[in-house]
Amino acid sequence: MIISGIIFDIDGTLARTNKLIFETFRFIAEKYLHKHYTDEEIIALFGPTEEDLLREMLPPNEYEKAMQEFYAFYDYNHDKMASGFAGIAELLEFISQYKIPLAVYTGKGKVTAEITLRKENLFNYFDLIISGSEVPEPKPSQLAVDMFIEKFKLKRKEVVIIGDAIADIKTAEMSGITCLSAIWDSYAKADVKRLNPDFLFETVAELKRFLEKHLQPQPNQLNS
Numbered sequence: 001m002i003i004s005g006i007i008f009d010i011d012g013t014l015a016r017t018n019k020l021i022f023e024t025f026r027f028i029a030e031k032y033l034h035k036h037y038t039d040e041e042i043i044a045l046f047g048p049t050e051e052d053l054l055r056e057m058l059p060p061n062e063y064e065k066a067m068q069e070f071y072a073f074y075d076y077n078h079d080k081m082a083s084g085f086a087g088i089a090e091l092l093e094f095i096s097q098y099k100i101p102l103a104v105y106t107g108k109g110k111v112t113a114e115i116t117l118r119k120e121n122l123f124n125y126f127d128l129i130i131s132g133s134e135v136p137e138p139k140p141s142q143l144a145v146d147m148f149i150e151k152f153k154l155k156r157k158e159v160v161i162i163g164d165a166i167a168d169i170k171t172a173e174m175s176g177i178t179c180l181s182a183i184w185d186s187y188a189k190a191d192v193k194r195l196n197p198d199f200l201f202e203t204v205a206e207l208k209r210f211l212e213k214h215l216q217p218q219p220n221q222l223n224s
Contacts, residue, residue, distance in 0.1 A: 009163030
């Protein structure tokens with residue numbers, strides 16, 4: 001296969017952020033809802049952005065203040081509770097040599113997505129960042145994939161999505177693209193394996209070796 005465009009997920013793929021996500025949500029839930037959520041209960045809520053989720057759960061008069069506290073907690077604790085994965089920056093640097101379009105498609109809201117990408121020094125590798133805030137439907141949805149394909153005039157069969165979750169596999173299926181499942185930090189590793197994704201990678205090094213064989217240089221792609 002030829003790969004001429006790549007879409008990356010963030011959480012569990014580009015960065016180890018699960019603990020930070022859980023603790024940020026717990027902080028807000030305990031303060032405003034007086035309820036303690038387990039990791040499993042929080043995972044079950046995944047889908048909507050944090051903004052949409054809290055908008056549903058909180059009284060309207062508390063939403064704005066709670067959201068600002070959510071962002072502040074996430075930002076302040078990022079360096080303590082989150083980290084990049086060894087080899088990811090090197091992988092993105094390697095891919096950048098091929099001059100192909102790179103995108104992020106994440107269910108996170110725009111604010112927290114940019115915090116993580118900037119703190120891990122990954123932001124500038126991407127030509128398009130699509131968060132859950134930019135699309136009307138959460139993963140799995142083909143809207144973000146279509147935006148990427150149309151913006152860079154790509155062939156659908158040459159586009160891949162790299163992510164750690166079931167939603168990434170389903171997004172690929174709905175979009176007619178290929179899924180490269182990255183399970184080095186997946187909270188749903190067993191479920192991902194059961195779905196038999198197109199390709200499965202347990203380490204960043206495995207993924208890099210695969211891309212070395214299939215990346216298609218597009219020196220003029222980003223000028224279109």
